[in-house]
Amino acid sequence: NAGVTQTPKFRVLKTGQSMTLLCAQDMNHEYMYWYRQDPGMGLRLIHYSVGEGTTAKGEVPDGYNVSRLKKQNFLLGLESAAPSQTSVYFCASRATSGGAWQYFGPGTRLTVL
Amino acid sequence: AQKVTQAQTEISVVEKEDVTLDCVYETRDTTYYLFWYKQPPSGELVFLIRRNSFDEQNEISGRYSWNFQKSTSSFNFTITASQVVDSAVYFCALSEAVGAGGTSYGKLTFGQGTILTVHP
Numbered sequence: 001n002a003g004v005t006q007t008p009k010f011r012v013l014k015t016g017q018s019m020t021l022l023c024a025q026d027m028n029h030e031y032m033y034w035y036r037q038d039p040g041m042g043l044r045l046i047h048y049s050v051g052e053g054t055t056a057k058g059e060v061p062d063g064y065n066v067s068r069l070k071k072q073n074f075l076l077g078l079e080s081a082a083p084s085q086t087s088v089y090f091c092a093s094r095a096t097s098g099g100a101w102q103y104f105g106p107g108t109r110l111t112v113l
Numbered sequence: 114a115q116k117v118t119q120a121q122t123e124i125s126v127v128e129k130e131d132v133t134l135d136c137v138y139e140t141r142d143t144t145y146y147l148f149w150y151k152q153p154p155s156g157e158l159v160f161l162i163r164r165n166s167f168d169e170q171n172e173i174s175g176r177y178s179w180n181f182q183k184s185t186s187s188f189n190f191t192i193t194a195s196q197v198v199d200s201a202v203y204f205c206a207l208s209e210a211v212g213a214g215g216t217s218y219g220k221l222t223f224g225q226g227t228i229l230t231v232h233p
Contacts, residue, residue: 042223
């Protein structure tokens, strides 16, 4: 099992460019999450999904869109990147039962110039 | 709404000292889970412990111990005889339960993190 993987690991964008971050999990988990981590602020939830075809906004959704077309994948899109979106992005997944265990990916470091 | 506060932004100790990282949380739910994660310089999140709200037993794992007190809404983490390899950012996090009245779908609320530096 690979667990939770994220692609890419690093990316540098120019302001206004778009990109998609891919999160994939092979544990058949229903729930998936995107967080961003900024210095001094911990991790904050951007969007989440409770199943294939469903998404919902988290704490800091502005400037991001997500899609969950397949159960194993959760995509995070930036349509027009801004320097304020420079951050480390973590994806996580969890099962519907068995407590609140979340499995985290290794993170994607994004810099927007 | 959930909230997690880690009052210590940075802690610096010398190797072999004991160090306690504080965590205070707020939630309206009676069923919830508390976590500690470690983030070493390499950047990944390393799970350390999960505690549910009905289990107030303190836990010890090697040099690590956790003190959960519902009366003060605290879940503190102590490292005994610290080592240089303990240098990292430590996060406390809270998750409300899915089902049983919870509507948060298990998302985690993190504290802002405590940067621990252990000097040789």
